[in-house]
Amino acid sequence: MPEQPHQFSKLAEELIGDLRHVPFAEPRRQVKRPTQPLGALVEEILTKHHIGRDSPEHAIRHQWAKLVGVANASYSHPVTIERGRLTVLVSHAVVRNELFMHKDAIVAKIRELPGCKDIKSLNLRTG
Secondary structure: OOOOOOOOOHHHHHHHHHHHOOOOOOOOOOOOOOOOOHHHHHHHHHHHOOOOOOOHHHHHHHHHHHHHOHHHHOOEEEEEEEOOEEEEEEOOHHHHHHHHHOHHHHHHHHHOOOOOOOOOEEEEEEO
16 A cells, blocks of 8 residues: 555646536645655744744843943844854944954954854944
8 A cells, every 4th residue: 555645736636626517626726845844944944043942142131341441332233154254233433433443352252152163254334
């Protein structure tokens, strides 16, 4: 006995439906994909979004006041890491300038944190 039933083409399903007087309700452009196990998909999403796991962003946010100073940390917030670049939202122009001037020193401190060796630069954005 086969595990999966035979898959007819859309044209064949439409013809069979017409023969049985059953309307064909699927959109013509819909693509049927094989069913995947739910556990593997959930694990992939948890890993991709670092849910329930330590991530470099969490380590940086936790140590941010020590990295840039308490005064600068109150006006700035590290957001995401994309392609080795840490995006930091800064709400004050003076703090943005201060972080820009000390960019290399801040990156060097960040690279010492666990899991943050891939950080190469800062992207300071007003926000």
